Amino acid sequence: MLGDGDTGWHIRIGEWIIANGKVPRTDIFSFTRPGSPFIAWEWLWDLGAAFLHQHFGLGGVVLASMLVLCTTFALVYRLAYRRCGNGIIALLITALAVAVSSIHFLARPHLMTWLFAVVFLTLIERAREGNTRLLWWLPLLTIVWTNLHGGFLAGIAILLTYGCGELLRAVFAERGPERGSAARSSLPYFAAAGASLAASLVNPYFYHLHQHLIEYLRDPYAMQHIVEFQSVNFHSSGAGFFEAMLALGFGAAIWFARKKSFGDVLLVAGWAHLALGAARHLPVYALMATPAIAVAVAGWLQALAESPLAGWVRTCADQIRSTWSEIEPFERIGRVHVVGLLALAGIALGMRSPSAGILLRPEYDRTAYPAGALALLENPGQRIFTHDEWGDYLVYNLWPKGGKVFIDGRSDFYGHDFCEQYASIMDVKYDWEQKLSQYHIDTILLPPDAALASAIKESSHWRVVYDDGSAIVFRPRASSSAAQEFSTSSSGGSERGLSITHQTTVITDHVNPKEHETYEKPANQKAARRSSA
Numbered sequence: 318m319l320g321d322g323d324t325g326w327h328i329r330i331g332e333w334i335i336a337n338g339k340v341p342r343t344d345i346f347s348f349t350r351p352g353s354p355f356i357a358w359e360w361l362w363d364l365g366a367a368f369l370h371q372h373f374g375l376g377g378v379v380l381a382s383m384l385v386l387c388t389t390f391a392l393v394y395r396l397a398y399r400r401c402g403n404g405i406i407a408l409l410i411t412a413l414a415v416a417v418s419s420i421h422f423l424a425r426p427h428l429m430t431w432l433f434a435v436v437f438l439t440l441i442e443r444a445r446e447g448n449t450r451l452l453w454w455l456p457l458l459t460i461v462w463t464n465l466h467g468g469f470l471a472g473i474a475i476l477l478t479y480g481c482g483e484l485l486r487a488v489f490a491e492r493g494p495e496r497g498s499a500a501r502s503s504l505p506y507f508a509a510a511g512a513s514l515a516a517s518l519v520n521p522y523f524y525h526l527h528q529h530l531i532e533y534l535r536d537p538y539a540m541q542h543i544v545e546f547q548s549v550n551f552h553s554s555g556a557g558f559f560e561a562m563l564a565l566g567f568g569a570a571i572w573f574a575r576k577k578s579f580g581d582v583l584l585v586a587g588w589a590h591l592a593l594g595a596a597r598h599l600p601v602y603a604l605m606a607t608p609a610i611a612v613a614v615a616g617w618l619q620a621l622a623e624s625p626l627a628g629w630v631r632t633c634a635d636q637i638r639s640t641w642s643e644i645e646p647f648e649r650i651g652r653v654h655v656v657g658l659l660a661l662a663g664i665a666l667g668m669r670s671p672s673a674g675i676l677l678r679p680e681y682d683r684t685a686y687p688a689g690a691l692a693l694l695e696n697p698g699q700r701i702f703t704h705d706e707w708g709d710y711l712v713y714n715l716w717p718k719g720g721k722v723f724i725d726g727r728s729d730f731y732g733h734d735f736c737e738q739y740a741s742i743m744d745v746k747y748d749w750e751q752k753l754s755q756y757h758i759d760t761i762l763l764p765p766d767a768a769l770a771s772a773i774k775e776s777s778h779w780r781v782v783y784d785d786g787s788a789i790v791f792r793p794r795a796s797s798s799a800a801q802e803f804s805t806s807s808s809g810g811s812e813r814g815l816s817i818t819h820q821t822t823v824i825t826d827h828v829n830p831k832e833h834e835t836y837e838k839p840a841n842q843k844a845a846r847r848s849s850a
Contacts, residue, residue, distance in 0.1 A: 318379045318382055318383065318422060318423060318424045319375065319379065319423075319424060319679070319680070319681055319682070320423055320682075321423045321425060321706075321709075321726075322681070322686070322706050322707070322708070322709025322710045322713070322725075322726060323423075323425050323709055323726045324366070324375075324378065324423070324424045324425055324709075324713075325681075325709050325710060325712055325713025325714070326346065326709050326712040326713060326716075326725055326726065326727070327359065327362065327363045327366055327425065327426065328363070328366050328367050328370045328378065328713065329346070329367075329712055329713060329716050330345075330357050330360070330363040330367075331360075331362075331363035331364045331365070331366050331367025331368070331370075332367040332370075332371070333345060334357075334360060334363065334364050334367070335364065335367055335368070335371075339521075340357050340360045340521045340522075341355055341357050342354065342355060342356075343355055344730065345716075345717075346712050346716060346721065346722060346725060346727075347721055347722055347723065347724065347725065348700045348721040348722070348723070348756075349723055349724065349731075349735070349756055350730070350731065350735070353730075355727075355730050356522050356525065356526060356529045356729075356730075358466075358467050358520075358522070358526055358529065358530070359426040359464075359465060359466050359467070360464060360521065361461070361464035361465045362426035362429060362465045362466060363426075365381070366378050366381075366424075369381055374679065375679040375680060376665070376668040376669065376679035378424050378679075379424050379668070379679050380661065380664065380665050380668070382423075382424040382425075382428055383661060383664070384661060385428045385429065385431075385432055386422065386428060386431075387657055387661070388432060389428070389431045389432045389435055389604070390411055390414070390415055391654065391657075392432075392435045392436065392439060393411050393414060393435055393604055393607050393608070394407050394408060394411040395439075396435070396438060396439050396442060396607075396608045397410055397411060397607050397608045397610075397611035397612075398611075398648070399442070400442065400608045400609075400611060400612045401608075401611040401612045401614070401615040402615065403611075403615050403618075403637070403638065403641045404641055404644065404645065404648050405637060405640060405641045405644070406611050406614050406615050406618070406637070406641075407611050410565075410607050410610050410611045410614065411607055413558060413561060413562055413565075413603070413607075414562070414603035414604060414606075414607045416555070416558040417555075417558045417559050417562050417599055417600065417602075417603040418431070418599070418600035418603050418604070419555070420555060420596070420599060420600070421597065421599070421600050426465060426466040427466055427468060427597075429462065429465040429466045429468075430462070430465075430466045430468030430469070430471060430601070431600060431601065431604060433458060433461075433462040433465075433468075433469070433472060434468070434471050434472065434475065434601060434604060434605065435604055436458065437455060437458070437472045437475050437476075438475065438604075438605065438608065440452065440454060440455060441455075441475065441476070441479055441506075442608070444505065445479075445580075449505045452476075452505050452506070452508075452509040453509065453512070455472065455476065455509050455512075455513050456509065456512040456513045456515070456516035457516065458472075459472055459473070459513040459516040459517050460516050460517070460519045463516070463517040463519065463520050463526070464520050464521075467526075467530050468601075469517055470517075470530070471601060472513060473510050473513050473514055473517070474587075475584065475605070476506050476507075476509050476510035476513060477506070477507070477510050478580060478583045478584050478587060479506045479580040479583075479584070480503045480504075480506030480507040480510065481503070481579075481580075481583055482503075482578070482579035482580025482581070482582065482583050482584075483499050483500070483502045483503035483506065483579075483580065484499070484500065484503050485579035485583075486499040486502075486577055486578075486579050487499035487500040487503070489577055489579075529729065533729040536728075536729070536732070536733050537733060538728065538732075538733040538736045538737060538740075539728055539729075542736070542740065543728065544596065545595065545596055545597040546595045546596075546597065547595065547596060548593065548594060548595070548596070549592070549593060549596050549599065550596075559592070559599055559603075562602070562603055562606060562610075563589060563592075563593075565606075565610045565613070565614070566585045566586075566589050566602070566606045566609070566610060567589070568613060568617075569581070569585055569606070569609045569610045569612070569613035569614075570582045570585045570586050570589075570609075572613040572616060572617070573585075573609065573612075573613070581609045581612075584605055584606075584609065585605070585606045585609050585610075588601060588602040588605045588606065589602055589606070618634045618637055618638060619634075619638070621633075621634035622634040622635040622638065664677065681710060681713075684787060686707065686710045687703075687707060687710070687762055687787065687788035689783075689785045689787065689788065690762060690783055690785070690788045690790050691711075691714055691715070691719075693760075693782065693783050693790055694711065694715060694719055694720045694760065694762070694790075695715065695718070695719045695720070696719070696720055697718055697719060697720065697721075698720070699719075699720030699721070699759060699760045700720065700721065700723070700756065700757055700758050700759050700760065701720045701721065701722050701723065701758075701760045701761075701762055702722075702723040702742070702753060702756075702758045702760070702761045702762070703722065703723065703761070703762040703763060704724075704743060704763070704764075704767075705724050705725055705726050705728070705739070706726065707762060708722040708723065708724050708725035708726065709725050709726045711725075711762075712725050720760065723739070723756065723758065724736075724739050738752060742769065743767070743768075743769055744768070744769075745768050745769050745772045749769070749772065750776065750778065759792065759793060760790065760791070760792060761773060761779065761790070761791040761792075762788060762789070762790050762791075763788070763789055763791075764787070764788060764789075765784070765786065765787070765788075765789055770789055770791075773791050777794070778793060778794060778795075779791040779792070779793060779794065780792060780793075780794050
């Protein structure tokens with residue numbers, strides 16, 4: 318849940334909001350763009366995270382994020398069960414959706430988009446059953462969603478999808494009255510979508526928020542360098558879950574098309590297209606497709622049970638249906654999710670235990686982040702160059718009294734041109750030293766295996782002042798200070814190889830943290846750490 322540094326700067330923004338009583342409109346973290354216009358488009362989540370952090374530490378933020386995840390998938394299961402009528406099928410498809418979504422289980426604001434997307438889908442399903450007045454709750458929910466995460470556009474897209482589905486049903490209707498009825502059925506969805514779009518203007522930045530989101534989504538740097546925005550890697554260990562979900566979704570889309578339920582067809586096909594184009598959409602596709610897939614699977618099992626196929630095929634299909642009929646009475650019993658709440662309570666107690674292991678300790682992994690170098694970076698006048706992922710970590714640990722960073726994970730704020738400059742330095746382009754000099758960098762913090770670290774060791778202008786085997790700190794030779802000297806560790810220190818080679822790094826796959834993948838290291842470190850199935 319803390320496998321990404323973004324959580325830290327979100328918390329610090331929330332603390333700034335609490336201290337100042339308003340949302341920030343200019344940058345407060347970097348020395349490269351101080352005072353530049355900044356849109357904190359997830360300010361409400363930041364505020365909640367800061368409150369939890371102040372009272373319960375990082376463990377409170379993590380636990381709240383876990384609660385959001387649990388609630389989201391509980392609602393997905395309930396919706397799938399409501400639609401297909403078979404809890405076993407609903408449970409199995411929901412479990413598959415959990416596996417697909419686990420690549421992005423991080424304590425970050427995007428989890429709120431998952432939750433609100435499922436709530437939207439649930440209310441829309443009730444509206445399809447006849448209670449269309451429930452659609453008018455969606456603009457009110459959009460106001461909250463807009464201030465929690467920029468994924469609120471997904472809610473508007475879902476409404477438009479079902480409206481277009483009704484229009485398609487009108488196009489393919491065989492009789493005039495049916496055609497007119499289907500066309501009229503589309504109007505509430507389009508009206509709710511328009512009202513939700515208008516409601517999304519209720520935010521501290523008004524329409525400038527929408528402009529900012531559109532510009533960011535059109536930014537070629539984000540699309541080309543950040544792995545979340547790139548296509549799925551089907552060679553990773555977790556790709557099989559997505560492939561299964563994709564195959565089931567394809568079959569479900571055909572099944573619904575034959576029944577002229579085009580809203581489900583467009584929803585599944587649309588999100589499958591987005592998931593294939595950008596890995597960050599995989600979880601939303603899984604959530605959106607689960608109810609439709611559950612309905613289709615239930616229909617397939619019924620067809621198999623009634624088909625003239627081999628007896629064992631009919632028996633297996635009928636067994637699943639009959640097993641559920643025996644369990645169903647328990648599903649009808651009203652209850653509180655006591656077991657799940659007790660499990661979360663147990664995790665919370667484990668987090669607070671002094672003997673908590675690495676999997677329960679609510680802190681950033683000290684082997685992945687430069688925890689040992691922090692003491693050397695506390696001078697508020699320092700201008701620190703490091704990659705964006707560690708920039709997030711430094712913002713969390715040093716702000717507001719420590720050194721400021723060159724860049725952090727807010728790629729939408731820094732923009733295309735600046736990010737290209739940053740990438741050229743990390744990639745050791747010919748003018749990397751001139752760029753560092755241009756920004757008056759006085760401290761460089763890098764992993765030992767970074768190509769830039771090897772290049773700096775060859776430079777006569779820099780010297781190593783700290784090296785613990787996980788992080789190296791460089792300072793200009795002209796500003797040597799014995800008081801700030803740190804001895805190099807026995808792990809190799811400045812004697813580590815100086816050759817500039819083609820770098821690769823081991824990336825933890827979020828589907829199974831015990832398995833690893835090897836990728837070419839991109840200039841954007843956050844891209845690597847967010848690599849997905």
